[in-house]
Amino acid sequence: MSLAQSVAVITGAGQGLGRAFAEILLKNGAKVLLTDINETVGQKTLSELAASHGQDKVAFLKSDVTKETDFQSAFSTAKSKLGAVNIMVNNAGTGNEKDAWESTIDINVKGTIKGTKVALDHFRKDKGGNGGVIINVASIAGLNPNPCGPVYGASKAAIIMFSQCWGMNTDAVSNGVRINVLAPAFAETEMVKALRVGKEIHKPEIATQMLDQVGVLPVEKVAEAFLELVTDTSKNNAILKVSAHMGKGYHSLK
Numbered sequence: 001m002s003l004a005q006s007v008a009v010i011t012g013a014g015q016g017l018g019r020a021f022a023e024i025l026l027k028n029g030a031k032v033l034l035t036d037i038n039e040t041v042g043q044k045t046l047s048e049l050a051a052s053h054g055q056d057k058v059a060f061l062k063s064d065v066t067k068e069t070d071f072q073s074a075f076s077t078a079k080s081k082l083g084a085v086n087i088m089v090n091n092a093g094t095g096n097e098k099d100a101w102e103s104t105i106d107i108n109v110k111g112t113i114k115g116t117k118v119a120l121d122h123f124r125k126d127k128g129g130n131g132g133v134i135i136n137v138a139s140i141a142g143l144n145p146n147p148c149g150p151v152y153g154a155s156k157a158a159i160i161m162f163s164q165c166w167g168m169n170t171d172a173v174s175n176g177v178r179i180n181v182l183a184p185a186f187a188e189t190e191m192v193k194a195l196r197v198g199k200e201i202h203k204p205e206i207a208t209q210m211l212d213q214v215g216v217l218p219v220e221k222v223a224e225a226f227l228e229l230v231t232d233t234s235k236n237n238a239i240l241k242v243s244a245h246m247g248k249g250y251h252s253l254k
């Protein structure tokens with residue numbers, strides 16, 4: 001799939017993996033609407049990416065994935081500034097396990113469901129769309145249990161099952177929509193920096209051991225795996241794992 005005529009909406013794109021996904025799409029010719037709840041990081045990333053890729057290629061909208069209306073605004077802003085959207089990346093996520101654990105469900109699970117629902121309504125050919133691809137960002141923590149993040153692991157397992165159910169639904173597939181899951185292990189972002197401090201998780205000493213055993217990927221490596229799921233049109237309902245110690249590999253739930 002050529003990205004020359006493509007327009008993407010990415011949630012949580014102000015920093016970390018979301019920003020790396022935006023950069024690789026821009027490098028490959030797509031236009032990108034960056035969305036993030038944090039306006040400061042979003043505006044900084046916008047000015048840096050606009051300087052390197054062009055003002056007409058990228059835009060930013062402050063947007064909260066817990067609000068379905070913000071997804072509607074993102075799709076209409078993208079269409080008016082960049083063109084009709086055909087790539088949706090549900091990336092925004094958090095890993096609070098303690099007092100703020102409900103935000104992990106609201107952002108990771110409900111945010112991804114809202115983003116997928118709005119994207120399906122825009123992409124489905126039977127609803128007047130032109131098709132598209134949805135990438136839902138889960139984690140290896142949604143496939144392999146760990147003692148540090150029960151809420152986070154459950155949220156990522158929910159994203160994987162939700163995506164796989166839609167990826168086999170003919171209402172989506174027959175109407176030109178692909179739905180894929182990216183499941184990274186540790187990548188060098190603010191989330192992993194917070195993990196090293198260990199305030200929001202259980203058993204931080206085990207997470208530290210895991211970080212040493214598994215290793216930490218540069219965000220660019222995760223972005224390469226992400227690009228494969230976007231551009232390879234033979235990939236629908238796929239789960240792609242990527243980690244520093246095992247590399248890249250597809251996973252089947254069956």
Ligand SMILES: NC(=O)C1=CN([C@@H]2O[C@H](COP(=O)(O)OP(=O)(O)OC[C@H]3O[C@@H](n4cnc5c(N)ncnc54)[C@H](O)[C@@H]3O)[C@@H](O)[C@H]2O)C=CC1
Nearest residue numbers: 012016017037038064065091092093139186187189190191
């Ligand atoms: N860094 C890692 O090792 C891994 C990360 N992931 C997943 O990748 C995704 C991105 O993670 P990172 O870049 O590491 O995190 P990060 O913490 O560096 O960036 C997350 C971004 O999401 C934004 N965000 C938070 N709540 C939001 C909301 N309600 N609405 C819109 N934006 C919001 C933040 O402002 C931030 O810019 C997450 O879903 C995470 O669970 C998955 C596996 C490994």
Ligand SMILES: CCCCCC(=O)/C=C/[C@H]1[C@H](O)CC(=O)[C@@H]1CCCCCCC(=O)O
Nearest residue numbers: 095139140141146148149152185186201210
């Ligand atoms: C090998 C697991 C990779 C997980 C990468 C990731 O998504 C990290 C997420 C953390 C989030 O900030 C909150 C958490 O609880 C997650 C930590 C989970 C990793 C601990 C693994 C420990 C084990 O498997 O024994």
